[in-house]
Amino acid sequence: MITIYDIAKTTGFSPTTVSKVFNDYADVSPKTRRKILETAEQLGYLPNAHARSLTTKRSWTIGVLFNEPSGAGILHPYFAGVIEGFKKVSTSRGYDLMFISKDIGGKKSSYLEHCKIRGVDGVVVILPDFTDPYFLELLESNIPCVLLDQESDTKSTIYSDNIAGGILAVNYLHELGHRLIAHIGGGNTFAGEKRLQGYLQAMEGLGLPVDPEHVIQGSYDYTVESGRIAMEELLKASVLPSAVFAAGDNLAVGAMMAVKNQGLRVPEDISIIGFDDIEMVKFLTPALTTIRQDTYALGNKAADMLIYTIEGGEEVQSDMLPVELVIRESCRSL
CATH class of the missing domain: 3.40.50.2300 (Response regulator)
Known part of the structure; x- marks a missing residue:
């Protein structure tokens, strides 16, 4: 199996420099980076996520931003259904999910900064908070986003009727x-x-x-x-x-x-x-x-919309899913 040491030997650069390229360090010149990546491709060094990144220029990672003020977090019933539906589609298309916050390693930063540091390809925003300036900063960026339970002229949206x-x-x-x-x-x-x-x-x-x-x-x-x-x-x-x-x-x-x-x-x-x-x-x-x-269907559709944008689709999409009455025992006839 080809290793970074084989690439280092072929290119004449140190294993440290080769490693920096694959980990996206900034202190490597464009010329050096290009030579190492081209050599890696020629040698068939494609054992992990770096492989797809070399050919597609994507990280194959989607950020999940969930503004949920009640304290329930991922246990919130709305989130559970949506994220299951979203995960089903996104993982089947080869994407991993990563939670996005404003706190990275104990240091306060913005959602946008976090997204850039992690190199996510796009973000699904569940229950967006338009009063949060950090969210607005992300919304105004060129990072593909899809918003659940909201309307927008610039980003794709999905919500129930x-x-x-x-x-x-x-x-x-x-x-x-x-x-x-x-x-x-x-x-x-x-x-x-x-x-x-x-x-x-x-x-x-x-x-x-x-x-x-x-x-x-x-x-x-x-x-x-x-x-x-x-x-x-x-x-x-x-x-x-x-x-x-x-x-x-x-x-x-x-x-x-x-x-x-x-x-x-x-x-x-x-x-x-x-x-x-x-x-x-x-x-x-x-x-x-x-x-x-149908929170599961909301998640499914949100994933389809976001991946469409990530993979080059330019149309801003909006969809509204139907709801239905479920009759049980808490209402009676007068």
Whole structure:
């Protein structure tokens, strides 16, 4: 098997210099680098990732940037489904995944700097944070990116049909006879705003009044605790709603807890419907009726989009995946 020592002997450079070239050190002249790489190719030195890098000028590595403020990290149910779908496609196409942060070896840096240091070919951004200047710096760079749960004119995006999901939820509750339908929102997030928009559109379309006391914003991190606090506020309203549409399943779980803590029952006293269809909600008592988004398909499609851009595609793509109603036990007919 050809080694760096064979390349060193053929080119006349030291093994250290040859190693520096393959590890992309900057203190090697372009002429020396070119000769070593050409010799490596001629000798057939292609035993690892360097092989593809020599011929394709890519690292075959994709960065994963996940802005998740709740503290759940990779255990977050949205992330789990998305990353499994993304990994399935990207690894089948020969790419490895690497998590991107602003902290490299204890030193604070930017996402863009991290991407350049690691030489990633592109980045998938899950739940992008447009208030973060470091993220905006990455977005404005020429590194290929695909954004989940966001809209953009410059980068490809993929998200669920959140507006349709809100409409589905309200229409279903209306079919059950509910007229006083409240909403627990997902804060100032792309998905939260779209789901609120769907709720408002459906209420208007059905001719139902929207009581300001019945629209409570949960926090942008969609936590169970946030849902509990929001539901406690709803229970203080002068007229109680008969049903609640929560913008996320964790919010709905928190709302169910608050109802129980007040000595009330779901769905006998208040019906609750969520959004996401995370794994745990089917095991609740009562099992949660919800709007299902296909996080695995979101990850699949995001990988296809990003690899298309990495491999030379110039078109900025945008796609929206359908959602569906999953009926369980947390809503009842009036």
